[in-house]
Amino acid sequence: MTTLERTPLVAVHDLHKAYSLPESSHLTVLSGAHFSLATGTTLAVTGQSGSGKSTLIALLAGLDRPDRGRITMNGADLTAMDEAGLTRFRAAHIGIVFQQFHLLPHLSAEENIRLPLELLYRPCEGTTIDALLESVGLTARRNHLPAQLSGGECQRVAIARALAVKPLLLLADEPTGNLDVTTGREVADLLFDLVEQEQMTMLVVTHNQELAERCTHRLKLAQGLLR
Numbered sequence: 001m002t003t004l005e006r007t008p009l010v011a012v013h014d015l016h017k018a019y020s021l022p023e024s025s026h027l028t029v030l031s032g033a034h035f036s037l038a039t040g041t042t043l044a045v046t047g048q049s050g051s052g053k054s055t056l057i058a059l060l061a062g063l064d065r066p067d068r069g070r071i072t073m074n075g076a077d078l079t080a081m082d083e084a085g086l087t088r089f090r091a092a093h094i095g096i097v098f099q100q101f102h103l104l105p106h107l108s109a110e111e112n113i114r115l116p117l118e119l120l121y122r123p124c125e126g127t128t129i130d131a132l133l134e135s136v137g138l139t140a141r142r143n144h145l146p147a148q149l150s151g152g153e154c155q156r157v158a159i160a161r162a163l164a165v166k167p168l169l170l171l172a173d174e175p176t177g178n179l180d181v182t183t184g185r186e187v188a189d190l191l192f193d194l195v196e197q198e199q200m201t202m203l204v205v206t207h208n209q210e211l212a213e214r215c216t217h218r219l220k221l222a223q224g225l226l227r
Helices: 053-060 083-093 109-119 126-135 151-163 181-198
Strands: 012-022 028-036 042-044 068-073 094-097 169-173 202-207 217-222
Touching: 012 053, 028 053, 028 068, 042 109, 053 068, 053 169, 053 202, 083 094, 094 151, 109 126, 109 151, 126 151, 151 181, 181 202
Parallel strands: 042 202, 042 217, 094 169, 169 202
Antiparallel strands: 012 028, 012 068
């Protein structure tokens, strides 16, 4: 196992995942991946397109199931949970930033950020939302819909939304991949600054070597294994 701490926040053991293809063939994406991740550290997972990086994110988020293997987070075995349990755990403990933002188009920036707290029936006082908007530099854009925001601003809303529940783990899937170089660097600066301030644990999958090198640890996914 690639070990990033002795008693990790996240531990992945012998993870396997394959997909059925037409004509009864199979595409093996993960074939025994292992790693562990310490609280307060950042990990970049790089690899070629199709190597399984997004699949790994989906498995860690509980959005997909491995064929074999085990994922534990803060002592909880995600692979042993039923769908309802996974949904509750993900909502309460995992933040996700996607390349495509995935904001609800009919909700304002503020309403998109509030949503995960409301789904958990957690208090979402104005001061909490104010602080999140300020942290991503969007106080003046709080009432704007996603269509009225730039790509960089949409990703800032997505970051604030992911941080709203104060997750154990922040997952970022190509968080700058849909942005131009300058905006991507600004969003990366914001993301790493907030992670450091909150002493959060983050896993990033990316093609961007500049982004990967900012993480405290780096692994490459190739032939179903992490090295």
